[in-house]
Amino acid sequence: MIKLSNISKSFGKQTILQDISVNIAANQITGLIGPSGTGKTTLIKCLMGMEKYDAGSIQIDNTTVPNRKLLNKTGYMAQSDSLYHDLTGLENIQFFAHMYGRKISNKTVQSTLNLVQLEQDKKKLVQHYSGGMKRRLSLAIALINQPKYLILDEPTVGIDPVLKLSIWDQLHDLKKDSTLLITTHIMDEAMKCDQLLLMKNKGIAASGTPQEILENFGVSDIDQVFLKLEEQEYENAAAN
Amino acid sequence: MRMLQLIKRICKQVLRDKRTLALLFLAPIFVITLLNYIFPDPDDEVTIAAVNVSDDVIDILEDNDMIVKQENEIDIKPYLEDGNASAVLEEKDGEWTLTILNDNPMDEGPAIQGSSQAVMESNLNDLSDNIDDMINNMEDMSAGVKDMMESINEMMTQLPPEVAQNMDINMDMDVDTDIDTDIDSEIDMDEDPITVEYIYGDESYTFFEILNPILVSFFVFFFVFLIAGMSMLKERSSGTLEKLLSTPIRKSEIVFGYLFGYGIFAILQTAVIILYSVYILDMEIAGSITNMFIINILLSLVALGLGLLLSTFVSSEFQMIQFIPLVIIPQIFFSGMLNVDTMEPWLQWIAPIMPLYYAGNTMIDVVLKGFTLGEIMVPLSILVLFIVVFVTLNILGMRRYRKV
Ligand SMILES: Nc1ncnc2c1ncn2[C@@H]1O[C@H](COP(=O)(O)OP(=O)(O)OP(=O)(O)O)[C@@H](O)[C@H]1O
């Protein structure tokens, strides 16, 4: 279980996260959605120990972040592709597999590559990969250590609809052993999550299952939730 | 072993990058070879035209391996421009004039040096001849005085004793004069008025001979610095450093992986440069080649550490290049090419913070003066200290990307 208590984070004078407290349920897919620039990536980097949060505490399995050992059971996919372009796909995934210390079998590497349908192109240099292929390879690398916590920052950008569906099926299969946190801007993907966290104005504006959120706001899709939130804000400002 | 895997990955990447390989191995060889031929061979002969110059000066010039053309009336400017000689030496009423075209500083040195030496030598020869004459005269004179004294002595024996006692002192003085003249005439005027003796080596060093060992170190430093910095920058800007730090790898494992991964190539590069300089370009080394290796391998690790460190302060390749005039070029001046002891005091304070100051000067000590390992222990330890400091700073610097 991931537990955030009173997290605040600012870059210089700009406050990005303010007093966020939320629990991310185990063995569920939690979707983190919100307008561009609200701080989703920042929140994830705090979870990974890559950014220092200014106040509050983050606990994963009762261990306080940052902690290097925690990274053993975490898989991370950054918003931008982080691959060695002068290595092949296979070399990339093998290299990162070795970084987890314990032996990761060739079979695991192969099945992970199969999952993202890169088996055919594994011997190609990454610089000759298409955008979607790079995204898939990054996803495969995030999965390689069969992590207990899987944190994916916009994993399906540039992936075609058919493959996207199969990837979502795989992600739901992973729930058996893992807890997933996924950011996305695509609303039908958001609907596939078990839990949603709506980020707005430096904090979590709403949370719950997609159905709960839709009912609470009395709307038929998630996009309208954000419009409602804007309206509420506007009314509050007018009332003051 | 995560570090081994990191090293393996770096090797793979470098070996695939043909351009970096060329930069590492071919570029230094190219530049060193070029310099070897740009600087004139000290054994090359210089031609000097002599106008109105006495034979003994010409003899001396020729003794100094210069080709002397004796000319009478020539128009100096066109004569030199046509390439008849490198310089024209002329005497007029005891005034010596050396005319040089001055379009190539390389010819100038030997011509000026050779002719001024010749003129000086001939003047000294004249002088010593004069001194010899003078001494001869003095000896004649003192012989005369002696004769006189002897006759006085004889006379004195015939004088009454009281008078003779008063004369004693003068007699002593005479003896003194005698001894003095002897000593003076014993100073032998040799053929060579000045004998130059060298403490190290048996010839004066040409600029290139001093430059060569420094250059070896400079290239090791420069290319390793650049390649380490660039690759760390690439790792950072491509996001792979962040991805790497999302795995449980230790920050020190990354820094040491980089140090050893690129260290392998740095060592190979050092070996290629040294072996090429010594065996192909015939660089003479008084000390041991092993010591050269030790100095440069340590230096390359310093360069690696510094390159990695500075790459964390830049955000593009171009900004990395901007460090060259700031960090690399100034070090050349302190690397042994110029004498630090005679520099401004504040510059003397700067010198000890520069790794190339230690490496360059130690290379000169080993290559030209044949220093042993024991004698270069201090600069070597300082280089090790640099490595330790840079590695530590790099590990601390990684905190920017991950807090543990
Ligand atoms: N290192 C940094 N220094 C200064 N400001 C930063 C830094 N990183 C992020 N920010 C700022 O923090 C804010 C949130 O950025 P973040 O990347 O977390 O947004 P996001 O919600 O992930 O957006 P998107 O959906 O577009 O990916 C932005 O205004 C951004 O400019």
Ligand SMILES: [Mg+2]
């Ligand atoms: Mg983002």
